[in-house]
Amino acid sequence: MGTAAAPDGCTPMLSPTDFGAVANINSGCTTRRQQLSACDVGQTDAVGDAGRGAEEPAGSAHTDPDPAGWLLLVYRIPSDPTRLRATVWRRLKSLGAVYLQNSAAALPATDGAERALRKLRREILEMNGSAVLLSCSAVAGEQDVVALFQAARDDEYDEILDKCRDFHAGLDKEYRANHFTYGELEENEVELVKLKNWYAKVAARDVFGTRNRGAAVEALDACEQALERYAARVYAEQDEGG
16 A cells, blocks of 8 residues: 655654555645644535634534644555444544544544544554544634534434433333332343443533533433432332332
């Protein structure tokens, strides 16, 4: 696999090798603390240029994007076996990254994100692929990238809300079946812990604060209150049964 020079003005966060994956990215990147044309995020297929008059997406907790900028992982993976691409995609999704175009994924710049992306880059190289990790900030189109990132988090919160509804439905089923045992209580406690852990992971990467975050918190609180009521019924039934 051939290599290519890094785009003009870009600062790679790695040694000057394996730049073949960036051949299709236009010049326009700088270091994290400098302004640049967003690694040409305004020119990617997935993101339009909303730099003129764009408004902050509804529900954002910040009026401005993270001043630390963005981390951009641009990579190329051999087409065979296909599981390698799926592995990288799942890893990036678990980190909360959004794709600006094929094989170009972005995350808000944090120390944790940088460590994770550096690790993933090493794994891509071990797959006989190539990857470059860039530190960027945007001149135009950044609100579109933020909107993509927020939409991804809102989708994850929506999944949590769905699971909370399922949790209530499960408790209702126990009431209708008159199942008030310690075993059933323990199973529901485990499910609630899973939901809380899931929320914690999503909230940790929700750096801008999306509109569905508050709804997820309220839904989890409602689940906990419903479980407490069910637990009280279990204790009462078990005490009566002697």
